[in-house]
Amino acid sequence: MAEHTFKLPDIGEGIAEAELSDWLVKVGDVVREDDVICEVTTDKATVEIPAAVSGKVTWLGGKAGEVMAIGSDLIRIETDETVEIVAQPEPEVATAPEPEAKAEAAPAPVEPAKPAAPRRPAPSPAIPLARNASGRPLAAPSVRGRARELGIDLRQLRGTGPAGRILHEDLDDFLAHGPDTRGGGGLVRRTGTEEKRVTGVRRKIAERMALAKQRIPHFSIIEEVEVEALEELRAKLNQRFGADRGKLTMLPFLLRALSEAVVDHPEINAHYDDEAGVITRFEALHCGIATQTDTGLMVPVLAHTEARTLWDTAREIKRLSDAARERRIGPESLSGSTLTVTSLGPLGALATTPIINHPEVAIVGVNKMVVRPVWDGQAFVPRRMMNLSCSFDHRVVDGYVAAEFVAKVKSLLETPAMLFMEWRDE
Template sequence: MAIQTIKMPDIGEGIAEVELVAWHIKVGDVVAEDQILADVMTDKATVEIPSHVAGTVVSLNAAVGEVVAVGTEIIHIEVSNDALALVDKAQAAIKDEAIKEEVTKAVAAPAPALPSKATRSPQTTATVKMSALSEHHHPIAAPAVRRRAWELGVDLNLVSATGPAGRITLADLERYGATSNADQLANREAATPDQRYAQQSAEEVIPVIGLRRKIAQKMQEAKRHIPHFTYVEEIDVTELEELRARLNAQFAATRGRLTLLPFLMRAIVLAVRDHPEVNARFDDEANQLTRFAAVHLGLATQTAGGLMVPVIRHAESLDLWASAAAVLRVSEAARGAKAARDELSGSTITLTSLGALGGIVSTPVINHPEVAIVGTNRMVERPMMKNGQVVARKMMNLSSSFDHRVVDGMNAAEFIQQIRGYLECPGTLLV
C-alpha cells in the first residue's frame, strides 16, 4: 500500500498556472488508470486531467475556482491490491449491466409471436386485442369537434367520450374544457395576491469562475487598455441576399449552404488588403504595432458557458464555401467544448454577429490585443428610395469598433465603406 501524488501537469506552451473548474471525483472514490479526475482551464480552453494510477482518493488539495500553479500537488491516491480489485469489480459490474441492457433491448425489440388459435387462451386473446387497440387507437370525432379541439388547444386523446361507439362529442369537449379551466383557476387562486406581489429579499452569491472569469478578465483588460471608438454604417444587402439564394439553389446539395457570414468574411479579407492597419495587434508594453499579411479571423461564438472566439486561420485563402465550412467547424468545436488551445488564440481581427438578435446598433468590445472588430446587426426590410421610387430593400447595419491609438477615424470609415461596397455589389466577392 502506498500514497501516490498527482501534480498539476505542464500543459505546455509556457502555461504557468491554470484554474480548476470541476472535480469529477471525491474523497473515498475508487478510480481507474486514465480516468478523468478534473477539468482545468487555460485561457479559454478546457483541459481534462487523467489519473496515471488506480486506487482510492485520499485527498483533494484544491478547490473549484482556485488558480493552481503547474507542479502543485492536487490529489493523493492510495494504491493497493484491494483498490485495484474494487476497480475490476466495478468495471465488471458496468459491463454486466451493459450486457443485460443489450439483452433486454434485443428481447423487447421484435414483436412477440402469437400462439396458434388452438393453443392460446381467452386471456391471451384479450390481452393481444387490448394491446393492438392501445397501439392503434385514434380518438373518434366529427370534423367540427376536431376543429374546435384545435382552436382550444385540447388533445382529444385526453377527452372522455360519451357518444355512440366511443365518439367524442362537442359536449364532451366543452366538459373537458370546463374542468381544465376550473383546475387552472384553482391554481391561480392558490397564489394569493400577497404571494404574487410580495417583496423579495433573497440574495444569491455566485462565484465567477471558469470561462466566465476568463471572459471578465478579457473584457476588463480590453476596456482598460484600448481607447475604443465605434463606427456604424447602413448597408443595402438586397442583391447579396438574392445572390446567396441563387448560389444555395444551385450548389447547396453539392457544396453546402451559405449563410451571410462567409460573404462578410470575404469582404473583410479583401478590404484588409488596402487597410493593413486594422489587421494587427498592439503590444502595450513594447508600444509597437504588428501588422499581419495573413488574416486569422476570430469568430465570436456564444456557447452554453459564455462567449468564446475560435479562430479561422488564413481566411484570405478560403472561398465562400470553404469559409462556410470553417465557420461551422470552429463554432461547433467551441460550443461542444472541443476547441483546442491553438484554435482559441492568435486571431488578428474579429467578426461578431448576433443574427436576428443583433439589434439596430451595438458597440462591440475589441478582442485585445487586436485593434478592430466588425459587428453585424439585424437585417430588416425597409422602404427606401431608389431611382426616384420607394422600394422595399433589405438593410443591415455594421457596428464596428477600433483602437484609436493606431486607427484614425478616417481609416476606419474607409475600411467599412470598402466592406460596404463589396457587400452591396456582391459579384465583386467572386472575382
C-alpha cells in the same frame, strides 16, 4: 488496495500554471477511468481532466478558483487494479419453460399495458437551482455523460438529490414525463439570492474585457448595408451547391469582404503593443470568430481567411464553433487572431458597440438583418438591410481611415460580384 496520486498534467506548450475552475467529483465518489474529474482554465482555453484510474476519490488537491502549478498533486484515488468498476448489467427477465405442445392450445392472455411510472415528487420551490462554481448544474460525471448521450440539457432539470444534485432518476423522469412544470399557482414574492464566484472562463473574459476598456480608447462607426443582392446570390449558391458543399451563411461573404478591405487598409489588420509602442501589421488575415458557449464567450481563430473559398470558410467556422461549444477545442485554435468578428445572429439588435479583442485594433460587429422600405428614386421598395457596428482603437486608427474601411466593406457586400473579381495588379 493502492492509492494513486495524479498530478496536474502539461496542458499546453509554455503553460506553467492553470486555474482549477471546477471539480466534478468529491471525496468519497467512485469514478471510472477516463471520467472527467475536473476542469482547469488557462489564458487560452478550458480543459477537462480525466481520471487516470478507476477507484474511490480520497483527496482533492485544491478548491475551485485556486491557481495550481503544472505537475502539482491534483487528486488521489484509491484503486484496486484487479477490480474493474463497470456499469451494472440490466436485470434479466425470468421466463417459464415452454409447455409441451397440445392438440388445442388456449390463446395466450393479453397482458394489460404497463402504466407509466408516476412523476417523482417535485422539489421544493424554496430550494434554488443547484449550480457549481462555473454555473453548471450539479451532477455526477456519469449523469452528465448519460445526459449527453440522450441529448438532454441538464439546465432543464431541477435535481431531487442532496443539495439539488441531478440524479439518474431525474433523467428517467424527464424521459418519461418531459420537463417538470409544476410550481404551484398564484404570484409569490421572490426573496432568494445567489452568490457565484467568478472563476474559469468567466474570470478570463472579465479580465480581458477590463484590460481592453481600460487601455484602448474605443470609437465606433455604425453603417447600414443593403444585402438584397448578396442574399439573392447566397440563396442561388445554396440551391445549386448546398447539397454537396454545405449551406452558406452570411459570415463567409463578410470574411471575404474583410480579406479584400484590409489589403487597402493594413492599419486595421494589426496589433498594438502599447507597452513597447510597436504596431505590427499583418498581411494574413487570421479572423477571430466570437462564439458563445455554455461557459462564456470564446474566440476561435480562422487562420488565413484570405486564402479560403466561401465553402472552406463555412466548414471551418462550423468546425471551430462546434469544437468550442463542445469544449474540445485546443489552445492553438484560440490564439493568433488579427481581427475579430462578432455576431449575435437573429438576436443582434439594430446596433452594438463591440469591445476590441486586445491587442487587436478593430472589431467588426454584425447586427440582425431586417426588411426596410428604401427609396429608389421613384418609390419606396422593400430591401433587406443589415447594420455593421465596428469599433476601432483611436490610438492607431484615425476616424477617416476607419470610415474608409467601413465604406469599402459596405461596397463589397452591396455589390457581391466584386468579391470574386481578380482585379489587383500582379
